[in-house]
Amino acid sequence: MSPSHRPSHRRPPPRHARLILAVCAGFAVVALSVGGWALASGPDRDVAAVVDANGVPVRPSGTSSAQPRVSIGPAQSGTGKSPSPRASSSRGTHRSVSSKKGAALNPFGAVRSSLADSGVTWYYDWDASPQGIAAPAGVQFVPMIWGAKLANDETLAAVKGRGDTLLGFNEPDFESQSNLSPSAALDLWPKLQATGMRLGSPAPAFGAADDGSWFDQFMQGAKSRGYRVDFIALHWYGGDFDTSNAVEQLKRYLQRTWDRWHKPIWLTEYALINFSNGAEVASPEEQVAFVKASTAMMDGLSFVERYSWFKFSPPKEGGQAGTTLYNEDGSKTPMGDAYRAAG
Numbered sequence: 418m419s420p421s422h423r424p425s426h427r428r429p430p431p432r433h434a435r436l437i438l439a440v441c442a443g444f445a446v447v448a449l450s451v452g453g454w455a456l457a458s459g460p461d462r463d464v465a466a467v468v469d470a471n472g473v474p475v476r477p478s479g480t481s482s483a484q485p486r487v488s489i490g491p492a493q494s495g496t497g498k499s500p501s502p503r504a505s506s507s508r509g510t511h512r513s514v515s516s517k518k519g520a521a522l523n524p525f526g527a528v529r530s531s532l533a534d535s536g537v538t539w540y541y542d543w544d545a546s547p548q549g550i551a552a553p554a555g556v557q558f559v560p561m562i563w564g565a566k567l568a569n570d571e572t573l574a575a576v577k578g579r580g581d582t583l584l585g586f587n588e589p590d591f592e593s594q595s596n597l598s599p600s601a602a603l604d605l606w607p608k609l610q611a612t613g614m615r616l617g618s619p620a621p622a623f624g625a626a627d628d629g630s631w632f633d634q635f636m637q638g639a640k641s642r643g644y645r646v647d648f649i650a651l652h653w654y655g656g657d658f659d660t661s662n663a664v665e666q667l668k669r670y671l672q673r674t675w676d677r678w679h680k681p682i683w684l685t686e687y688a689l690i691n692f693s694n695g696a697e698v699a700s701p702e703e704q705v706a707f708v709k710a711s712t713a714m715m716d717g718l719s720f721v722e723r724y725s726w727f728k729f730s731p732p733k734e735g736g737q738a739g740t741t742l743y744n745e746d747g748s749k750t751p752m753g754d755a756y757r758a759a760g
């Protein structure tokens with residue numbers, strides 16, 4: 418596809434195709450699946466990127482003209498086309514416990530020991546319940562009302578016992594995610610508010626600082642209806658894999674969002690994936706450099722309260738981008754080592 422046919426990342430997502438970007442145990446595996454929208458509707462969805470029928474990504478990204486590190490094509494395994502993120506042992510590596518550093522995860526075998534190893538102080542699992550995960554001491558679970566389905570009385574009553582903070586809808590501005598109009602999200606908001614918990618905004622896929630964006634409409638609506646939003650949750654994916662460019666772009670986004678809303682920020686998903694180039698994942702080396710520099714940058718921004726890399730856990734059922742920190746057996750990727758040392 419010629420670049421001129423690529424839509425801007427601000428274009429609303431189409432409904433008829435999806436891309437599953439997968440990496441299995443150190444090998445990049447990418448599967449393109451056209452048609453069907455079924456996987457894209459709930460907290461168990463395992464789709465890292467969505468593209469239209471032409472393979473055009475519809476998830477936000479930074480700008481990049483970098484060459485693909487991962488080829489896009491039919492499902493395959495073990496092609497070794499991208500550098501292998503080798504596991505490492507914890508011995509001899511530095512570990513930092515940080516109040517900002519968190520884990521965005523789907524449950525996996527060694528989740529408890531990995532949480533304990535990582536130095537994170539909080540985690541979430543895109544769900545209202547910890548899904549059976551017994552968090553180690555010092556690691557706080559933060560429930561999420563992922564979408565409209567979870568905004569029911571029973572679930573909202575249950576989350577009150579699971580902590581003092583609640584995360585709102587996940588990428589409601591994105592059709593393959595919680596897919597809510599600003600007014601639909603606003604109509605549900607009093608139910609979340611009624612928990613009395615400290616409340617994070619819906620986490621937009623992009624545009625948190627832009628006039629007229631989904632998020633702008635939600636926040637303006639919340640203001641005029643007198644609703645409470647205690648902090649801003651947002652996501653960011655960088656398509657420029659140069660470390661300093663990526664850190665600058667992320668910093669600018671965070672700063673613009675703070676300047677506009679003056680509320681503390683939780684960056685609940687972030688990584689180096691270029692969704693404007695067919696969902697290309699940065700190499701492990703580029704990711705390691707970025708994990709180090711981005712966490713250092715955010716540790717220095719007082720208005721960034723929390724951050725969590727996408728993602729802490731290994732790929733689910735063969736899907737997901739090669740940005741994993743911990744493997745199924747609790748061993749770490751190079752990015753996991755860097756994240757463990759961060760903060």
Ligand code: BGC
Binds near residue numbers: 459594
């Ligand atoms: C989705 C979640 C999913 C997670 C990890 C998020 O973008 O909203 O449902 O569990 O990715 O796969």
